Amino acid sequence: MLFRTMTAMALVLGATTAQxxxxxxxxxxxxxxxxRAPAPEHMEYVREVMSGWEFxxxxxxxxxxxxFENPGMIFAEDGRTAFSQPLGDxxxxxxxxxxxxxxLAGARAxxxxxxxxREEVQTIEMQINECITERAGAEAWGYTSQPMTNMSxxxxxxxxxxxxxxxxxxxxxxxxxxxxxxxxxxxxQLELSCANCHEDNYGxxxxxxxxxxxxxxxxxxxxxxxxxxxxxxDRFKGCVRDTRAETFSPGSPEFIALELYVASRGNxxxxxxxxxxx
Amino acid sequence: LVLAPISAPxxxxxxxxxxxxxxxxxxxxxxxxxxxxxxADVMANRGLGNCVACHLVSDLDEVPFHGEVGPAxxxxxxxxxxxxxxxxxxxxxxxxxxxxxxxxxxxxxxTRPGDAFTGNxxxxxxxxxxxxxxxxxxxxxxxxxxx
Numbered sequence: 001m002l003f004r005t006m007t008a009m010a011l012v013l014g015a016t017t018a019q020x021x022x023x024x025x026x027x028x029x030x031x032x033x034x035x036r037a038p039a040p041e042h043m044e045y046v047r048e049v050m051s052g053w054e055f056x057x058x059x060x061x062x063x064x065x066x067x068f069e070n071p072g073m074i075f076a077e078d079g080r081t082a083f084s085q086p087l088g089d090x091x092x093x094x095x096x097x098x099x100x101x102x103x104l105a106g107a108r109a110x111x112x113x114x115x116x117x118r119e120e121v122q123t124i125e126m127q128i129n130e131c132i133t134e135r136a137g138a139e140a141w142g143y144t145s146q147p148m149t150n151m152s153x154x155x156x157x158x159x160x161x162x163x164x165x166x167x168x169x170x171x172x173x174x175x176x177x178x179x180x181x182x183x184x185x186x187x188x189q190l191e192l193s194c195a196n197c198h199e200d201n202y203g204x205x206x207x208x209x210x211x212x213x214x215x216x217x218x219x220x221x222x223x224x225x226x227x228x229x230x231x232x233x234d235r236f237k238g239c240v241r242d243t244r245a246e247t248f249s250p251g252s253p254e255f256i257a258l259e260l261y262v263a264s265r266g267n268x269x270x271x272x273x274x275x276x277x278x
Numbered sequence: 279l280v281l282a283p284i285s286a287p288x289x290x291x292x293x294x295x296x297x298x299x300x301x302x303x304x305x306x307x308x309x310x311x312x313x314x315x316x317x318a319d320v321m322a323n324r325g326l327g328n329c330v331a332c333h334l335v336s337d338l339d340e341v342p343f344h345g346e347v348g349p350a351x352x353x354x355x356x357x358x359x360x361x362x363x364x365x366x367x368x369x370x371x372x373x374x375x376x377x378x379x380x381x382x383x384x385x386x387x388x389t390r391p392g393d394a395f396t397g398n399x400x401x402x403x404x405x406x407x408x409x410x411x412x413x414x415x416x417x418x419x420x421x422x423x424x425x
Binding site: 196200 | 324332345346347378388389390391395396
């Protein structure tokens with residue numbers, strides 16, 4: 001009883017302090033990260049958007065302040081090695097066409113993005129596979145495979161600090177609307193939507209978990225719980241599964257649409273991946 | 279000569295439960311009183327009601343991590359009748375339209391129902407989240423929460 005009263009008080013106090021000033025994330029002492037921003041205009045029920053970082057314990061938060069402490073950066077470094085290695089049995093690598101990962105800085109912030117040639121919204125994983133298959137002529141990487149997630153961590157890392165800014169108008173608008181519908185649909189036998197947990201209840205505890213806004217600006221995320229790098233669609237899959245629903249598959253049209261919509265809810269937050277979460 | 283039935287009458291199918299206009303259910307789903315000790319276990323158990331995921335129950339203090347998505351259930355029997363509580367547990371949406379609280383005695387009308395927490399499609403008709411007996415056990419336990 002005493003224990004819980006104290007926990008409850010700590011939570012209340014924690015919430016108040018976070019509201020008042022809020023801790024600040026600066027990576028390596030040089031990349032300031034916007035972890036709170038005014039909500040984008042399209043959001044009706046939320047006034048301020050917050051990175052998942054805001055909801056984690058000070059110990060977990062600290063991992064992200066220094067690349068030598070951030071286990072996710074080990075995977076980004078693996079991605080950097082792969083960047084200049086031949087793709088499949090071709091003689092091409094990412095570096096043959098993109099001088100360095102840094103030349104792709106800014107890409108992460110605007111994906112998912114409409115591809116006018118394919119006439120579809122593409123996630124960064126789809127763009128990477130387009131380069132691998134159509135440009136280099138090698139075999140596609142699995143959507144949530146290790147090489148893919150490492151490469152997406154690398155591309156996120158070179159965009160850190162840039163504001164997420166995905167386009168939701170023009171040709172991408174229909175896909176965005178589809179994603180929005182999925183976000184508010186109550187799936188599974190527990191009849192829960194993303195919004196039930198991440199819009200109506202962020203800041204609340206659901207059993208041992210402190211609910212965040214379910215933002216994806218920090219992806220891919222290194223989770224201390226499973227000690228690996230987790231892709232956006234893997235996280236979506238886990239959340240849908242937890243409603244006792246039949247999930248969608250990583251790379252499916254539904255998750256692509258949902259990713260565009262969820263990304264747009266974070267417009268204005270900084271790209272933060274690879275972030276560290278519990 | 280007609281012999282009295284030996285077994286208890288079968289519980290109504292979820293779709294046959296009678297809710298009044300406020301969402302209360304007057305009749306016990308099993309025709310008998312529930313067991314509050316078992317009810318407490320259903321409330322705490324992750325694989326059963328997992329009610330503490332969303333609710334604080336001070337009486338279940340030995341169970342770690344109570345959530346704060348729903349109101350604390352301390353003193354809930356002072357606020358609601360047994361029939362109300364049965365309705366809330368069986369299908370809270372009848373009492374609080376649009377509530378996040380799942381319906382525990384319902385087994386159809388879902389979007390993409392899964393096979394428990396596997397992420398796969400449900401394999402045939404679903405059982406309700408709790409049996410009629412477990413619902414009654416939970417109601418019996420909630421009725422002990424007086425201040």
